[in-house]
Amino acid sequence: MGAPKQKWTAEEEQALKAGVVKHGVGKWRTILKDPEFSSVLYLRSNVDLKDKWRNLSVMANGWSSREKSRLSVRRVHQVPRQDENSMAITAVAPSDEEIVDVKPLQVSRDMVHIPGPKRSNLSLDKLIMEAITCLKENGGSNKTAIAAFIEDQYWALPGLKSMLSAKLKFLTASGKLIKVNRKYRIAPIAAYSDRRRNSSVLYLEGRQKASMKIDRDETNILTRSQIDLELEKIRSMTPQEAAAFAARAVAEAEAAIAEAEEAAKEAEAAEADAEAAQAFADATTKSAKGRKSPKRIHA
Secondary structure, three states: OOOOOOOOOHHHHHHHHHHHHHHOOOOHHHHHHOHHHHOOOOOOOHHHHHHHHHHHHHHHHOOOHHHHOOOOOOOOOOOOOOOOOOOEEEOOOOOOOOOOOOOEEEOOOOOOOOOOOOOOOOOHHHHHHHHHHHHOOOOOEOHHHHHHHHHHHOOOOOOHHHHHHHHHHHHHHOOOEEEEOOEEEEOOHHHHHHHHHHHHHHHHHHHHHHHHHHHHHHHOOOOHHHHHHHHHHHHOOOHHHHHHHHHHHHHHHHHHHHHHHHHHHHHHHHHHHHHHHHHHHHHHHHHHHHHHOOOOOOO
């Protein structure tokens, strides 16, 4: 049995960090059995190692005592190489409601750096689809699970939570995802294809109608003689005929206004989607640049 109340020495902490680098988080028994570390950690149990590692992660990330109880190490993240004398492991909090950015925990100054995969060119749409596909949860995956998967497999982007919420709403509205009880699952291909095709047809029809309306308006420029002839017709109308003529003119004007408003809404929606995509691309670029030069935090 270990001695959990005995204060940890610097040599034991160093051995624990090196063991995590070699075997991974959660492999406490393997670390204790490793001859490289067993001579230093012989007074410790697997529970001691787990508790100490959690405390190191909490101190490195600056968590409060209230948040401390909710923290657990989820995965060892690989960080791009900066030099040959640095190695970082990231701790992630699997909260059900919050997505938090965490800082790298300095493990050892004499360990070899393992470069991570370069996947910054993936769009948020593809990351969401990949997360739902890989999680394979019954009834779909909620927003927290999707965000945790993205952070585990790639890295935590600034503003990921707000961008993820907006993108999930967009994918649901466009028919790519189906939302039931706050869970998202991928829509059947046939249903999404039909919906997308119908939307495209309606959009093209609207554009064609607007174009035809503009062409018609441009070609229906009356001459002075034609205007005089129309005025003569109006003067010769009975009150009932004049009222009907005015009603038709008002209806045509209202239809033209409605078409213009619909075209404006479509343009605004396209612009909003383009801005969201640009914001995600900018955030991804900044995150990638930031990870090329990670700050060292000594334990």
